[in-house]
Amino acid sequence: MERQPVLDDKVTIMDIAKAAGVSKSTVSLVLNNSSLVRHETAVKVKETAEKMGYVYNRSAANLRNGTSNIIGMVVNDLSNSFFVELLIGAERRLLSSNYITLLAHTGEDLKLQDQVLASMREQKAAGVILCPALYTSPNLTTTLKNWGLPFVTVMRSLNDEQSDFVGCDNYLGIQMATQHLIGLGHRDIAFIGRDITNSVSVVRQQGYTDCLEKNNIPVNPQLMVESDISMMGGKKGMKKLLSLRKCPSAVVCYNDLIAIGVLSEINEQGLITGRDIAVVGSDGVASSAFCSPPLTTVVLHSEKIGELASQVLLKRLKNPELPPIRHLLKPELRIRKSCGAYLK
Amino acid sequence: MERQPVLDDKVTIMDIAKAAGVSKSTVSLVLNNSSLVRHETAVKVKETAEKMGYVYNRSAANLRNGTSNIIGMVVNDLSNSFFVELLIGAERRLLSSNYITLLAHTGEDLKLQDQVLASMREQKAAGVILCPALYTSPNLTTTLKNWGLPFVTVMRSLNDEQSDFVGCDNYLGIQMATQHLIGLGHRDIAFIGRDITNSVSVVRQQGYTDCLEKNNIPVNPQLMVESDISMMGGKKGMKKLLSLRKCPSAVVCYNDLIAIGVLSEINEQGLITGRDIAVVGSDGVASSAFCSPPLTTVVLHSEKIGELASQVLLKRLKNPELPPIRHLLKPELRIRKSCGAYLK
DNA sequence: CTGAAAGCGCTTACAG
């Protein structure tokens, strides 16, 4: 087989224009599928470009256009598969509209978040999908607006009703989880994942306490366990609960990551989840169906949220004058074995 | 609080030059931290730029330079957290060298892979980290070389010893897993995740069969179960094994994803993993430590592989003339409860 | 150490 020579990437629209016998304006119009050019001309130009091994130079187009086909995606926690699923949904949707995804993982690091946003601005990203890090200042929305960088925040709102936002009804979700446990006869129900600095945690915890109160169940502060938002956090939280004089009979977890840690600790102690202790998670990550036992959880539709976030941003790019677009998706309780419902 | 006006992003090096009383060449040199400029001049220029709200325009620099600070990252399967961890490691390393990560998830789709690689080429990516999709043609390396696009393949080699590659010793890893089970007294050992079209699966399966033979244990084709590389695949594979007249006493899984499905099925059937059936996974994803019971697995050091891949690519960018850089990381067996070792 | 000049490869009014 003959070895193809290394191409120099040096074919430009000028070369195509010359070869096809048209002007470079025409070539440019063809490449952008303009309707101004006669069909036959367009075909000829495209064939010539193909034949000459032409590669569109986006750097040049970006400079000229003052923008790009790049969308920045800033994610706070990729070790949580909820956000990975969200990312997958968002990226797929962007690609199908010919945008590509510049990814940055902040790991909840605010300085890193500032840095990557600044970098995306330099890069002339057309817009940004932002899953904000913990402690992100509400001023960030002002900054991004001053930059003229369109954005949509996801999951965590930055207290700015004037910005585009896609999230889910965290309050309702945890209420559904708690109510379900109460319906199964539980009264000593714990909550693991308390974190007063995390707005989502605050809301979810509120859903939990309000639900208890609505059912005339006293709220026991000992049963609201602070923890890291991680599997290890859940494990430690459960360990703490198991060491109480009176261990609760059921646990509502801030999210599935924590729930997985909780299941692990229950198993390690030789107890049976669902029989000895009921556990409910939140988020509905793919692996929740494959826990041992399968995890009852509040499904938030991660991929759909990602897709929707992309869609909102694309809509915003098309029409900057649109009023704020805000979506709050309804969660869904998926009942599996970890809550013990199937033992009744 | 006064509302800052929307900046026009219109400050250029010309404006800074004028304001600072130097030429724009000097400004450019300062922005690129050239040592050609006197320190005081550099300071003055930087202060002026800061004061004027200057934003470096990478599109312009990219066009002029013919390259960019963008690295493409093409990943075959983000639903496998092994690759997510790898991505996290790679992205972090790139960012620390002032490169940013263009992400594309192929989901093992070859056409999508071609498309995103072409897009990264248009984008003038400086290089690409490629976790190839299944069935990727070995010719892809030739294509990328002809494009002049530096790349490193990760995990799956494309049979091209002349390309940079970072992976791990799959053969050794599965051998360690199998040998461990044999050491625990097992002789009926199954392998789930057989896939003759997946080069990694072929190698891992070879490690398994060779290890059996070395120990004079006959290889039983019935115990080599084909399956999707997913939790569901593992679950179905285990279901099949449990329905055999003589169920094996131990299972080596192609990876942790499959192992998690296997644990789930064992649990669902009312059996106890580690006591009734020993299970070993491969990859060492973070969640393997939080399975019920914790999963014995071959740790491949996902984040380290990602970091190393970035490092190799950066080295290649600095010195294109270097001979091929190839790393094969040594795996490590992490013994937990799922193999039953702690019951003895 | 600094300045004037050319050019990277596009797109877009504008004139025809």
Next chain:
DNA sequence: CTGAAAGCGCTTACAG
């Protein structure tokens, strides 16, 4: 429907 021209904001030899 097509062509000539200007310009996006940088970087880099080159001359001084």
